Amino acid sequence: MERRVTSRNVSLDWIEGNDQDRGIVSSHLIQKTYARLKLQYAENLRQNWVEQFESSNQVLEQLSLAACLIELWRSMYGVLPATEQDQSSKNTALFPGFVDLACGNGILVYVLLMEGYNGLGFDACRRASWLKFPVEIQECLEERIFIPRPFVDVLDVEEIGVKIHTGDFPDNTFIISDHADELTVWTPIMAALSSPSSPLPFFVIPCCSRSLAGSSYRYPPPKGGDPIQKSANGNPTTGEVDDAIEQNLQPASGDLRALRAIKIKEKTESGFLNSMIGSLTAKTMSIAEEIGFNVEKTWLRTPGAINMTLIGGRQPVAREWLKSPNSRGSPTKANQEDAILKNIMKVVERECSKDGGIRVAAKLWVERTKSLHQEQGTVHQFN
Numbered sequence: 001m002e003r004r005v006t007s008r009n010v011s012l013d014w015i016e017g018n019d020q021d022r023g024i025v026s027s028h029l030i031q032k033t034y035a036r037l038k039l040q041y042a043e044n045l046r047q048n049w050v051e052q053f054e055s056s057n058q059v060l061e062q063l064s065l066a067a068c069l070i071e072l073w074r075s076m077y078g079v080l081p082a083t084e085q086d087q088s089s090k091n092t093a094l095f096p097g098f099v100d101l102a103c104g105n106g107i108l109v110y111v112l113l114m115e116g117y118n119g120l121g122f123d124a125c126r127r128a129s130w131l132k133f134p135v136e137i138q139e140c141l142e143e144r145i146f147i148p149r150p151f152v153d154v155l156d157v158e159e160i161g162v163k164i165h166t167g168d169f170p171d172n173t174f175i176i177s178d179h180a181d182e183l184t185v186w187t188p189i190m191a192a193l194s195s196p197s198s199p200l201p202f203f204v205i206p207c208c209s210r211s212l213a214g215s216s217y218r219y220p221p222p223k224g225g226d227p228i229q230k231s232a233n234g235n236p237t238t239g240e241v242d243d244a245i246e247q248n249l250q251p252a253s254g255d256l257r258a259l260r261a262i263k264i265k266e267k268t269e270s271g272f273l274n275s276m277i278g279s280l281t282a283k284t285m286s287i288a289e290e291i292g293f294n295v296e297k298t299w300l301r302t303p304g305a306i307n308m309t310l311i312g313g314r315q316p317v318a319r320e321w322l323k324s325p326n327s328r329g330s331p332t333k334a335n336q337e338d339a340i341l342k343n344i345m346k347v348v349e350r351e352c353s354k355d356g357g358i359r360v361a362a363k364l365w366v367e368r369t370k371s372l373h374q375e376q377g378t379v380h381q382f383n
Contacts, residue, residue, distance in 0.1 A: 010034040010064040012072070012309070013299040025071050034067035036083070041111055048132045051105050057304065062107040064302035065178060069098075069203065070115060072311070073174070076201070076318045082116030094321075096172035101187065102180040105129040106141050113137055119174075122146075122165055124372050145369040148186055148212075149193055150348050151362035169194045172317075179207035182214040182368075184280060185351075188288035188295075188312055189344060196340040199293060201313035205300065209280040212351045213361035214368045219279040222286070272308060281308050287351070288312050291344050 011027035042059055049056045070081050079095045095117050100109050103121025110133050112119060122142040130141050144165040147155075152166050167190030169175070177187040184206050191200040211217035272278040281297070288295045293312040300309040352361035 009301060010067055010303070011301045012068055013301065025068075025075055029074075030067050030071045033070050033081070034064050037063045037067055037111060037115075041114075045107060048129075050128045050132060052128075054105060058105060059107060060303040061305065062105075063111060065205075065300075066108055066111040066115070068300065068302075069112065069176070070117075072203070072314070073117070076314060077321050079117075082114075085116070096174065096321075097170065098174040098176055099169055100176045100178070101146070101183045102177075103141065106133065106137075108176070108178065109141060110137050113140060124369065145372070146183060146186075147362075147366060147369065148190065148348075150345065150358060151365055154359050155362050155366065167194065169200060171195050171198065171200075172321075173200050175200055175202040177202060177204040179205055181208040182210040182365075184208075184210065185212060185284050185287060188284065188291060188293055189348060191312065192291050192293070192340070192344050196337045196344070199291075199313055201317045202311070204284060204310040204312070205307050206277055206281045206284060206310070209276050211355055211361075212348065213355040213364040215355060215364060217354070218276055219283040221274040221279045222282040278308070281310065285310055287347060291347055292340065 009027075010030050012025050012030065013027075038060065041063060045059045046056050049059070051058075073079055073095065077095055098112065098117060098119035100112075100119065100121035103109050103123050105127050106121055106123075106129055109119065109121035114137075120140040120142060122144045124143070124145045126141075126143040130138055133141070142163075142165075144163045147164045147166060149166045149168060152164075167186070169190075171194075173194070175187060175191050177183055180187070184204060187202050187204050188199075191202045194200050209216065209218055273282050285295050285297060288310065294315055296311045296314060298309050298311065300307050349358050352358040355361040355364060
């Protein structure tokens with residue numbers, strides 16, 4: 001869901017001063033950083049725009065997202081963008097690295113790398129815009145299709161013929177999932193599977209609603225408008241939600257008044273959670289919390305859009321990372337890690353049951369991603 005706004009302000013709508021955690025992000029800092037990034041990068045990116053099926057307005061959206069991430073990382077890791085460093089205070093080496101899932105045109109990866117943050121992005125198909133970046137940036141943009149580790153474990157993927165990524169990332173990697181479609185719900189799962197003893201932090205902007213098999217799927221709205229339901233013992237009861245609710249909430253007739261009323265209601269959080277993307281957001285948050293994440297939801301305001309965003313693992317990462325390296329928490333014991341993995345796989349198996357089980361879901365995923373790769377190869381062919 002995208003809601004148009006006239007303001008060019010960029011912010012993460014957290015209530016400043018309502019939390020003693022030092023990781024709260026200042027909207028003023030985000031706006032200041034966005035103004036700098038826009039001045040520094042926007043004109044050149046627009047002049048070199050080559051994507052045929054995307055608007056050049058994507059430039060401002062990606063610059064605003066980069067500003068939010070830079071300020072979020074400042075609060076989490078204590079790192080500064082390259083422009084704020086001098087030779088005596090180089091500290092981006094402290095940053096653990098990022099990965100941008102389904103990175104598309106690569107603008108976000110380009111800007112973050114230019115700002116001094118190490119990382120990479122991958123997409124199902126190479127984009128024409130990648131060739132406009134310096135060679136060192138192109139080397140950090142990879143053409144790969146994502147096949148989740150649980151699917152790889154039940155299938156023979158040797159003969160796919162395309163480079164794959166299983167979602168296994170180095171410890172502490174920060175995962176960016178910006179409108180990553182079928183990777184949305186998988187994001188907290190891959191973050192936990194990559195490092196069960198210390199799950200990877202993530203930043204998710206939900207988009208198209210998909211099941212774990214990658215098929216289009218309308219998740220039911222959370223009961224009572226809450227993103228996650230709790231049972232009497234405090235455990236999530238995600239699987240108990242009525243999966244029969246499959247239709248978009250649209251008026252049966254062409255009554256513009258009824259449609260307008262729905263759009264107005266969607267501007268509230270409870271209304272948003274009853275929309276398709278709102279239900280997807282709630283589902284993603286529910287799964288993340290079920291497998292052990294502390295998740296914060298916030299409204300991300302960028303030029304032209306307002307999106308609900310999920311940030312997983314920010315507070316524990318900030319608490320641990322801002323300590324000295326020698327004082328960080330001890331690793332989880334092997335038996336505890338096994339229990340965590342079993343819980344994650346239990347969630348995966350449950351969620352795949354709607355598509356016929358994990359093996360069937362895996363086959364559906366592989367066939368769909370192979371087709372997506374082939375289609376994108378024709379759509380995004382170079383000029």
